[in-house]
Amino acid sequence: ATAVAAVLSLARPAAAYVRYKTDTGNGFFWGQISVPITAYPNDFVQPTMTPDQVDAAALDAASTWSAGENACTYLNLMLSVSTDPTPVPAYDHHNTLVFRSTSWCQLAADGTCEADYDTMALAVTSDTANKKTGQIYDSDIEINTLDYVWADVTADAGLTGDMDLQNAITHEMGHLIGLDHTCYNPLGSLPQPTDDSGQPVPACDQASLAVQATTMYPSAMMGDTQKRTLAPDDQAGLCGIYPVDHPPQPAGGCASCATVPTPMDGIELVGLGVFAALLAGARRARRASRR
Numbered sequence: 001a002t003a004v005a006a007v008l009s010l011a012r013p014a015a016a017y018v019r020y021k022t023d024t025g026n027g028f029f030w031g032q033i034s035v036p037i038t039a040y041p042n043d044f045v046q047p048t049m050t051p052d053q054v055d056a057a058a059l060d061a062a063s064t065w066s067a068g069e070n071a072c073t074y075l076n077l078m079l080s081v082s083t084d085p086t087p088v089p090a091y092d093h094h095n096t097l098v099f100r101s102t103s104w105c106q107l108a109a110d111g112t113c114e115a116d117y118d119t120m121a122l123a124v125t126s127d128t129a130n131k132k133t134g135q136i137y138d139s140d141i142e143i144n145t146l147d148y149v150w151a152d153v154t155a156d157a158g159l160t161g162d163m164d165l166q167n168a169i170t171h172e173m174g175h176l177i178g179l180d181h182t183c184y185n186p187l188g189s190l191p192q193p194t195d196d197s198g199q200p201v202p203a204c205d206q207a208s209l210a211v212q213a214t215t216m217y218p219s220a221m222m223g224d225t226q227k228r229t230l231a232p233d234d235q236a237g238l239c240g241i242y243p244v245d246h247p248p249q250p251a252g253g254c255a256s257c258a259t260v261p262t263p264m265d266g267i268e269l270v271g272l273g274v275f276a277a278l279l280a281g282a283r284r285a286r287r288a289s290r291r
Contacts, residue, residue: 015235016195016199017182017233017234017236018179019178022133026133028134028136029134030136030178033074034075035075035078037096039058040096041081043101044099046101054165056152058166060228061169061170062078064230065077065174065177065230070230074243088108089126097172100143104117104147117274122143122276123143123169123172123275124141127139127178141176143172149163152164152165152166153224154166164220164228167227167228168227177242196237215229
């Protein structure tokens with residue numbers, strides 16, 4: 001079985017990508033040119049980063065997946081920063097980037113914990129999409145600032161024992177646009193996923209160095225910054241789903257507007273966008289304030 005997995009990994013074509021899919025096999029996508037996202041940095045309270053560094057990490061991560069840095073796509077992730085109170089991530093047609101410093105769990109509408117997240121998870125992204133078509137209606141990114149210390153590792157070379165914030169947000173932005181991980185956990189994913197060309201996705205413990213170098217590889221080490229930039233696989237996903245020569249047609253004169261679902265459409269929630277620490281020895285934040 002190990003030998004077969006290794007062969008499959010080597011046979012995987014260059015610049016392949018993996019999408020979230022509905023039960024009927026349709027890939028997730030945004031039906032608009034511009035996707036607005038609001039970051040709420042008030043809850044980022046770690047002394048390892050200045051407010052300007054936190055804002056820059058989020059803005060640069062959004063730009064990495066946008067047309068300004070990728071001539072092959074029409075997509076633009078339009079990130080703004082708000083000092084308003086942080087909202088609860090929910091299906092509300094308001095895409096958010098939030099920092100979780102007092103609890104690490106799935107939140108109910110009233111802000112109480114419904115279910116714990118894995119403490120190894122650096123971040124979680126939830127996409128809500130049409131069950132039939134795969135059109136995404138809402139996406140929320142949550143960064144685990146309770147269990148991990150974050151930094152701008154490029155600017156502060158002495159903080160390589162921390163997790164790089166831009167690295168993680170860039171990965172999560174990939175989930176926001178509908179991309180899944182470039183490898184899978186055989187114990188948790190059945191059946192085995194396939195990439196855009198129909199080839200089996202390698203198991204993470206059998207993934208080649210090229211797969212491990214992708215932004216959408218699901219783990220990171222302390223000080224890792226290579227996920228700040230897109231590998232060929234990641235750019236292929238961005239430009240394959242959102243090609244510059246096939247932008248969505250304006251609906252009612254608004255090419256930047258989302259089409260919200262009717263009740264009969266139904267929605268599908270994907271909470272599998274989990275980005276984990278590769279090493280258990282990653283520097284942890286104090287957890288005295290948890291819950």
